[in-house]
Amino acid sequence: MKQEPPSASGSRRVRMAPDQRRAHILNAAQALFFERGWEDVTISDVLDAAGISKGGFYHHFAAKEDLLDAIVQRFTAEALTAAQAARAATSGDALARFNAFLAASSRWKAERGARMKFFTDVMLRPGNDILFARITAAANAAVMPVLIDMIAQGVDEGTFDVPDTALVGETITAMSQGRRVTLSDALRLAEGGDVDRASDILYRRLVAEGEVIDRLLGLPRGSVALSNRREYGLMLRAIVNPEP
Amino acid sequence: MKQEPPSASGSRRVRMAPDQRRAHILNAAQALFFERGWEDVTISDVLDAAGISKGGFYHHFAAKEDLLDAIVQRFTAEALTAAQAARAATSGDALARFNAFLAASSRWKAERGARMKFFTDVMLRPGNDILFARITAAANAAVMPVLIDMIAQGVDEGTFDVPDTALVGETITAMSQGRRVTLSDALRLAEGGDVDRASDILYRRLVAEGEVIDRLLGLPRGSVALSNRREYGLMLRAIVNPEP
DNA sequence: TCTAAATACCGACCGTCGGTTTGTAATGGA
DNA sequence: TCCATTACAAACCGACGGTCGGTATTTAGA
Known part of the structure; x- marks a missing residue:
């Protein structure tokens, strides 16, 4: 499957050390979960809060449960x-x-x-x-x-x-x-x-x-x-x- | 939206008193939940087990949580x-x-x-x-x-x-x-x-x-x-x- | 007894969610 | 400098809970 070339003004690609990224995502997720509860927070919410894409997230976590x-x-x-x-x-x-x-x-x-x-x-x-x-x-x-x-x-x-x-x-x-x-x-x-x-x-x-x-x-x-x-x-x- | 006429050999339409139907669905659902757990049982599973359609189900229950x-x-x-x-x-x-x-x-x-x-x-x-x-x-x-x-x-x-x-x-x-x-x-x-x-x-x-x-x-x-x-x-x- | 409202029920359809896949830019060792 | 690996992006997917327009059957009123 061909894929569109990334739009020029697309999101910045910020690289982090795995441990840092994991902790970063985890912090964002934890804050959301504590605020709104487990079921009411979607992966997309975490993605937005942590400023990462879905692929990026699933590179560090296998599932929502992992969080x-x-x-x-x-x-x-x-x-x-x-x-x-x-x-x-x-x-x-x-x-x-x-x-x-x-x-x-x-x-x-x-x-x-x-x-x-x-x-x-x-x-x-x-x-x-x-x-x-x-x-x-x-x-x-x-x-x-x-x-x-x-x-x-x-x-x-x-x-x-x-x-x-x-x-x-x-x-x-x-x-x-x-x-x-x-x-x-x-x-x-x-x-x-x-x-x-x-x-x-x-x-x-x-x-x-x-x-x-x-x-x-x-x-x-x-x-x-x-x-x-x-x-x-x-x-x-x-x-x-x-x-x- | 037009809808297909119900297929001739389609599912039988069995009417029950609300209380009976509710209890019937509830029994089927409970058995499934106890056997496979809450999350692993879908509404469709309950539908099949209870022998009712989705519309019928949601006529008696507002949501899965209601079960x-x-x-x-x-x-x-x-x-x-x-x-x-x-x-x-x-x-x-x-x-x-x-x-x-x-x-x-x-x-x-x-x-x-x-x-x-x-x-x-x-x-x-x-x-x-x-x-x-x-x-x-x-x-x-x-x-x-x-x-x-x-x-x-x-x-x-x-x-x-x-x-x-x-x-x-x-x-x-x-x-x-x-x-x-x-x-x-x-x-x-x-x-x-x-x-x-x-x-x-x-x-x-x-x-x-x-x-x-x-x-x-x-x-x-x-x-x-x-x-x-x-x-x-x-x-x-x-x-x-x-x-x- | 005829008819119209009420209601039990059907099943195609929809939005969203968790998760996958495919593709790409950065990194670092050889 | 090259290339394998890694860290990420984004399109995509199937399944799920739930909705909705429509249909069949019962019930109530005249």
């Missing part, structure tokens, strides 16, 4: 290294280390939420459920061994007492997952101006989660301090009135 | 009435009623799994995650009030002692959700012939879940008896060698 996989992988890798770093930075007995780990985790999530509006964009929009589910599922699965290992060490140490290490780890993660709904409500409240009430709702949820974890780990009430609402409070404010 | 909604709704309604019935059939103190409720629940799930291969078809196939997620999410959300109400009654009665009623309810549901993975493993084992080991794995999981719920409800270990492995054992066998 999702890559985004998920990026998040997973980040979450895992952050979790490992957080864990390595802990000291003291199992409970102290566990608390420090949880604090670092929520600090990470909160700052991430404030900086890139991950939570607002991904969580609030309906239709982004699939996206959110895949990302968190993968990230949680990656981080799970770290969590379970911490619990196991606590058991060995005699600080924790659990029915089943793996199940308790999964339960903690699964329960924390539900925080998304509370966070979503709080965000709506905060955007409506009622930041204090929003913080309060979040705080109560965190306290309750802490008490549940106490029980799961066989600890006296109040041992696990998940109640670092400061971080989430800061995040709420950062989202409500964003700063450069 | 999902309808299926989800059907399941939700079934689950809710079953849960309410199970709850109404209980007696005794809160713990006894709770145990009876759990037993009825798993009996319902197990028999359902055995009868219509819901679990095998929907859960094992990769790609059916979306389908499974939407169905269980809706069903759980519908049943949640029943669960929470039972817990609240136990608290009022003084039998239970929980940090936060709603959170505990959600946690129990979320944890039970994870059983899907264990069930999936067990199913694979059972289909490989090792039914005993499969039952055993399931049993251990159920015992652990029971102990977790004990703690969540502030009960002594062994209070909650989730360990009715008989039901699941029967289900496993029913799936492995199905009977007419």
Whole structure:
């Protein structure tokens, strides 16, 4: 098949190193997906946003699904290294280390939420459920061994007492997952101006989660301090009135 | 636009009452979706299976998504009435009623799994995650009030002692959700012939879940008896060698 | 009982989407 | 300098979800 010669004033042909191009496309795609959801963003949209042709795109990605996989992988890798770093930075007995780990985790999530509006964009929009589910599922699965290992060490140490290490780890993660709904409500409240009430709702949820974890780990009430609402409070404010 | 006269030996024109037709289409669609997943089943497939034309289909359903909604709704309604019935059939103190409720629940799930291969078809196939997620999410959300109400009654009665009623309810549901993975493993084992080991794995999981719920409800270990492995054992066998 | 409105249904057609193919300009090593 | 490889462009394709004009059957009103 013959092909028209490229129109003289046609698009510029910009060459990039494969890694750079991939990252470039990925960034554009991620922003679009977070904003409008997986299904509502077409390959053409990504093409326009990234300033590349279809052929160029499919030279770097095999399918639309590959974009999702890559985004998920990026998040997973980040979450895992952050979790490992957080864990390595802990000291003291199992409970102290566990608390420090949880604090670092929520600090990470909160700052991430404030900086890139991950939570607002991904969580609030309906239709982004699939996206959110895949990302968190993968990230949680990656981080799970770290969590379970911490619990196991606590058991060995005699600080924790659990029915089943793996199940308790999964339960903690699964329960924390539900925080998304509370966070979503709080965000709506905060955007409506009622930041204090929003913080309060979040705080109560965190306290309750802490008490549940106490029980799961066989600890006296109040041992696990998940109640670092400061971080989430800061995040709420950062989202409500964003700063450069 | 002129249209060809319908070919003489063309498709028969069968008229049905709207409700019947809807249900008919829905059944065909559900079977296909459970078998091959949401994305891999086209409207045309449903058309062929249901023996209806495109125009006929879109006379009863506004979009493909409507099929999902309808299926989800059907399941939700079934689950809710079953849960309410199970709850109404209980007696005794809160713990006894709770145990009876759990037993009825798993009996319902197990028999359902055995009868219509819901679990095998929907859960094992990769790609059916979306389908499974939407169905269980809706069903759980519908049943949640029943669960929470039972817990609240136990608290009022003084039998239970929980940090936060709603959170505990959600946690129990979320944890039970994870059983899907264990069930999936067990199913694979059972289909490989090792039914005993499969039952055993399931049993251990159920015992652990029971102990977790004990703690969540502030009960002594062994209070909650989730360990009715008989039901699941029967289900496993029913799936492995199905009977007419 | 005749007729007209309502409605269940048909199937060709359409726009869009994800993905493929064919062709070309830039790059770098020999 | 040549040429193989790479990075990209753009025309193209089949399939999909959905629409639309039209037809057959039932139902309601007189």
